[in-house]
Amino acid sequence: MRMRCLMARLAVTGGVSAAVAVVATSYSTEPVQPTLAEAGVWEPAPLTPPRFVERPSYILARAQPKISPDFRPPFLPVVVRNDAPLTAIEPSLTTWSRKIAPGETLDAVLAEAGLAATDRAEIALALGAEYDLRRLRPGHAITVLSTADGRPRNVTLAVEEGIRIEAVFGEQPATRVVAPEPEIVTLAGEARIDSSIFAALDNAGMPARFAVDLAQMLGGTVDFRRELSGGETLRLLWREARIANKAIRQPEISFAALDLGDALYEIAWPEDGTGKATIYLDGEVLRVFSQPVEGARLTSVFGRRKHPVYGNVRMHTGVDFAAALGTPVRATAPGRVAFIGWRGGYGRVVEIAHGADTLTRYAHLSAVPEGFTEGQRVSAGDTIGRIGATGTATGPNLHYEVRVDGRPTDPLTDDRLAEAAGRAIPDTAALTRLKAARARLEEQLASVIATNPNESL
Structure with a gap:
């Protein structure tokens, strides 16, 4: 059945194609209009070939210099050497500072700054190498520069007269005393x-x-x-x-x-x-x-007083001048050295005779000049010793007294020493x-x- 339908369709298609061909053939046999016929046979005129003219030719050339080969080594950049060490980047530091209050110790103040016990001990050793920590007084100031981990980098102790003791901690710890120029x-x-x-x-x-x-x-x-x-x-x-x-x-x-x-x-x-x-x-x-001591402070006068060591009331046979350890002690008048040595509670003593009946005594000395001998003549103002704390003394000072015929007299009022010194x-x-x-x-x-x-x- 399907085959029959297919064959029928092909027959119809073939018939239609034949009809179209017949119709086309019938239209082509008709006569063509003259104008259209002329247009159909028109052809363009042939082109004239180009004429070639002989002309002189020119060759353009640039004169080039003779270049010899360059065998120099290639250019290299100059390397500048810098021997200076690179700047170290300092870690951030924190500053802590406070004055020492009455009754406080250095260790207690450093503990308040948050320092460990080992660091506090190291700081005390460093500062103590240049300053007697027993002389700490209220008003002295401590300043601590610490790193972020709490380790001390720099510690400064400001004491009397603008003097500072600085301790620096690092690879090479160091301590120095800084005294400003007044x-x-x-x-x-x-x-x-x-x-x-x-x-x-x-x-x-x-x-x-x-x-x-x-x-x-x-x-x-x-x-x-x-x-x-x-x-x-x-x-x-x-x-x-x-x-x-x-x-x-x-x-x-x-x-x-x-x-x-x-x-x-x-x-x-x-x-x-x-x-x-x-x-x-x-x-x-x-x-x-x-004066026996330049710029010293009078701490005790002539007369009866309570003894600072023994506690009982007894006669003070001279005057006391407090001064720093090692301060020069000078003769108050010209004379001859009568004694150099130790006398019990007086400690190291120098005695100078001014005439037959007057003598000055300088006690608690720490040292006397090298080569200083008994019998030697001295003038007013000559150095005869250094302030000390020998004998019965509570601190560095000079005990100065004047004796006339062996008996002590008030050095600040008696006129015998002036007479012994004589008129200049x-x-x-x-x-x-x-x-x-x-x-x-x-x-x-x-x-x-x-x-x-x-x-x-």
């Missing part, structure tokens, strides 16, 4: 004496400790209890060492003028540190005198020093008045 300031003042020199200086805002220096210098010449009746004038010129406008040690007197009305006493101290002073009366040289021979240089000291005092007082015109001296 500014020396010259000051002057004038005071009216009503009751005592000490009170007059204190009321005028001047260093009251200068009363001791004046009593020591003039004690054998001026009777302060009788001759100071009130109304006398005292003028002083002194020096202070300052750091950041703060005094770092005891002031040093350089000139004093005490006007009693009927007598003018003047004292000029040298600037060479010898402590040898020249005393003038009414413009003439009276004598030369030297006037000389032109001493008078020149006096004039210069007077001029400095007047100049400084004038500047004080100019700075404070409403201040009454």
Whole structure:
């Protein structure tokens, strides 16, 4: 059945194709219009071939220089060598600082800073190598620079007079003492004496400790209890060492003028540190005198007192001056060395005879000059020893006493030592020093008045 249908379809298709062919043949036999016939036979005219003209030819060439081969080595960049070590990158540091309070120890303060016990012990050893930690006082300051892990990198202990002890910890721990250079300031003042020199200086805002220096210098010449009746004038010129406008040690007197009305006493101290002073009366040289310790602090006077070691009341046969260990001790007047050695509670002692009946004793010394011998002559101001704490002493100090006919007398008031020292021979240089000291005092007082015109001296 399917075959029959297929054959039928093919027959129909063939018939249709034949019909189409017949129709096409019938249309082509019709005549063509003339115009269309001409268009169908048109052909384009042949092209004229191009003409070639012979012309001279030109060859363009650039002259090139003769280049010889270059056999140099190839260029290499210059390598600059830097022998400087690379900058180490410091770890971040934290700073901790505080002043030492009364009753505190260094270890307690460092523990508050968060340092381990081993680090605290290492710091104490480093600082103790340059400073006696038993001398720590309230007001001393400790500063700690620590790394992030709490280890100390730098520890600074600030003590008296602007001095710092610095300990650096690292591969090579080191400790050093840093002492700043102070500014020396010259000051002057004038005071009216009503009751005592000490009170007059204190009321005028001047260093009251200068009363001791004046009593020591003039004690054998001026009777302060009788001759100071009130109304006398005292003028002083002194020096202070300052750091950041703060005094770092005891002031040093350089000139004093005490006007009693009927007598003018003047004292000029040298600037060479010898402590040898020249005393003038009414413009003439009276004598030369030297303090036993320059700039020391008087801690105990002549007379009965409670003994600082034994605790009982007994006679104190001299005066005590507190000063730093090793400070020079000088002869107060010319004489001959009578004794060098030890005397019980006095410790190491030097005694100097001034004439037949007067003797000065310098006790608790730590050392005497090399080659210093008994019988040797000394002048006022010569160094005869160093401050110490030998014998019965609670700390570094000088016990100074004057003995007349073997009996102790008050060194600040007795006139025997002044007589033993004798009257100095006037000389032109001493008078020149006096004039210069007077001029400095007047100049400084004038500047004080100019700075404070409403201040009454």
